[in-house]
Amino acid sequence: MFQGLSAAGFAATAISYGPGRMGFGLFVPEFKSAFSMSSSTVGLVSSLGFAGFFIGLLIAQFFLNRRGPEFPVLTGLAAATIGTSIIALAHDVAMLTVGVFLAASSAGFAWTPFNDAVHRKVRDVDRPFALSEISTGTSVGVALAGALALAMVLLEFDWRFCWAVFAGASALAFVGNWAALRQVEKSPEEGPQKGWRDLLHLTAMPLFGIAFVYGITSAVYISFAADHFARHGVPGFSDDATPALVFIFYGLFGLSGLLTNRMRDALGLPWLLRALLLTAAASLALAAFLPASWLGLVSSAGLQGVNVMMTSAVLAFWSERLFPSFPSFGFTASLLVTAAGSVIGSAVAGIVSDGIGPEAMFYMIAAIPLAAAVTVQSRFVVERPADVPKT
Template sequence: MRYFWSLSAAGFAATAIGFGPARMGFGLFVPEFRSAFSMSSSAVGFVSSLGFFGFLIGLLIAQALLDRRGPGLPVLSGLAAATFGMGLVALAPNLPVLALGVFTAASSAGLAWTPFNNAIHRYVSDQNRPAALSVVSTGTGIGIALAGLAALVMVLLGISWRLCWAFFAAASAVALVGNWAAFCRIDKNAGGGPRDGWKDLIHPPAIPLFAIGFAYGTTSAVFIAFAADHMVNSGGMRGIPVNATPAFVYICYGLFGLTGLLTGRVRDRIGLPVLLRLLMLAGAISVSVAAIFPDNWMGLAVSSGLQGVHVMMTSAVLAFWSERLFPALPSLSFTAALLAAAAGSVLGPALAGVASDAFGAGAMLLGTATLPILTALVLRNRHVRDTPR
């Protein structure tokens, strides 16, 4: 129990910031950004893709730092990037500065995620490890829900979105200090694992892992960038201010995402192939419902709730599936799976923004649904190998 509480609390704070306002904040505030910076749908898509590109770059930097310096440096670098990036968004005078802030802030999620898994594997005992990882994972859903709650307070009290982002930056600074204190207690042994394992990941049974990651990354990124904005442009929900709609989308998204904690039990009950098909179906239904019922409370709950389940459970699947396939390279294989997801996250919003300008947001969201549906249809039980290579 020596490091259990400190690493669990630090990891909870880091993921709450990195995967809450830092990574999801742009999608949450798209209506405000459209108004402030006269953004078209294509511009929204490209800025969103730039943010996810920051996530991809963060993953690569984190792996390099982890191999050479251990988990502390990439985690602290990630929270510093989140603090600076969100502060930059709060002060942004124009679109290029906004885009730079989104890119920098989103890189924090890539920098902090896999190193924290590594830190817990290195410093927490086997019997306490699952509980510690669960606490860290919970930070993602809670962080997204709290970001949504902050946006709701902003709307109800008439607070500027800039003050909201300044608050996010301040919260990130607090998390940075807390994580620095936690990692100061850990020994300074450098290195997080093998440095030359990338070529070992080129293995046929891993192709379905990367394909699922790509489909998941594409679908979730398009939802984050455009679903709430489409609901706002369709008139919002009855009984609330139109610009409060994204807040409810992300609150629901984050709370339903806590089902990710049950992923292992569900996998044990129904098997990994069935679980993967259901998760792809959940992603497809989510974006489809957002397209068809953008001004309906039930549509909002179903769409955002299923997206939360899709994202959090698929993330958990990528973590344990990659570790099972490559037990000697748990951190590197997980990074590779996340890079596949990040590639989809970069391409998806950029293409979706162009399609939205050309055909409308509803048609674009319905088109996005075809990717997870096709992935589920193509997937066969023999493709899903949940055993070590």
């Protein structure tokens, strides 16, 4: 059951968090050319996509408590299949936006239920690795999406074909998850049902603060970095292929997410959080400072991949440990905060980029995780309710 759930979750996150949530940013240069989009419009469409993620989280939690993990996961993969199909057929910005909204909503549907299923079916000692493995499915999905985009440039086929492939892969993931999740019972979380008030205590604030900053930085990067590097180019490589390189390195370095639990054990959670926040800041700053070099592209994309995959794994096991009596609800809350940061961050970044330029925008966003790293206090970063500091 452990390996089956991990494999199914890996496939679901590879689709929903790969082309579903991040595919728009990968193809921004093609979308800007096809639909005459400004940076503000890119930011708005991306923001609406993250709003789909937010709404997907809410709906997934509602059905998870009533029908178990199978229904929301399959709903999300169906949304990914339909959304990517719509993008492949889009003829204007409105149709593109509908497709992006549906495809991105799949990320909200697909991941939280696996946190719940792992809590029920996997031993406590194996849970951090299982959650890290599931969340790192994103890195493989992103790298493969980048590889397909690179093939698009080298073989000169249309971007719509890529999205048709994404739709086919989503349909296959739907079938695989349908087979795997039938083995997980359809029962709500044990114990009394929890409400939002149960989440509002001192120990949860660092988790939600990190989640909000993570939402801002990750959304801004995946929405604007690939296009920014493409407009500057790297020596010896086609400008059209540059976005694919950004996401390939992003995904490959993101495989480090499998080491998250070991890093937590070696450094402790407070220092791991500080390191990840500084990694996010450095990634954004490098995109502004070295956008026309291989060093800038590889280091910026790689650091962002490390930040996104490790932080997502941290949010998964941190919330599962902090809210042991209602793990899926606690995880949903942290992802809702992430989604809120993503909606706000991408919309504001698009406006700022049009107003004062992308370099200044990247530096401005980089200051947010930098400031957060300075404010992380070890005595408030706890992993279990029993660790609550006495006041």
